[in-house]
Amino acid sequence: CKKSEAVVSTQSTGMFMAASAFLLPVAYWFLGPSPFLASVVAPSKTQLVVTLAAIGVLVPLGCYPGLLIMFDVYTVKFGKMPQAVKNYITAIYCASFPLGGCIGSAMSGVIAEQVSFSLSTTYISFAFFLQTLLVIWWCVVVYRIKWNAKHGKLSVTSPLLAEEGSSARSY
Secondary structure, X not given: OOOOOOOOOHHHHHHHHHHHHHHHHHHHHHHOOOHHHOOOOOOOHHHHHHHHHHHHHHHHHHHXXXXXXXXXXXXXXXXXXXXXXXXXXXXXXXXXXXXXHHHHHHHHHHHHHHOOXXXXXXXXXXXXXXXXXXXXXXXXXXXXXXXXXXXXXXXXXXHHHOOOOOOOEEO
């Protein structure tokens, strides 16, 4: 692999995120299974293991490209990325997982007392539909930033890259 070539192209990262965003809600329908699939899918250990395996593939498929895209957006907007910025972006990215685990566990404790497992997984699937809309919006924003940068229409001021004595440097 040459230095100028990316290990994973930007297009494939977007496809990974889109595939995850559209398939995760469907996977959660089968986890319960949802009440509207109960007549088609019989709950069994095999069905549960296969669905959890699918979710185990789909979650990283959607999460991993996010970090690459955040690095790419910064580079397009501000130029070369200092190590401190890489550290900040990575820290924010890594902090999202335990935060989601804490919020998700608290929500599942409340939901489990109120509704059945199959209905709760259906509710989670609707939360993933919201995530799907956010991923589409984010991909559009990233595409617009890259398009504007490619056509010379991006002029951004960054306080992170400012030289000493000046407030900011424009790119």
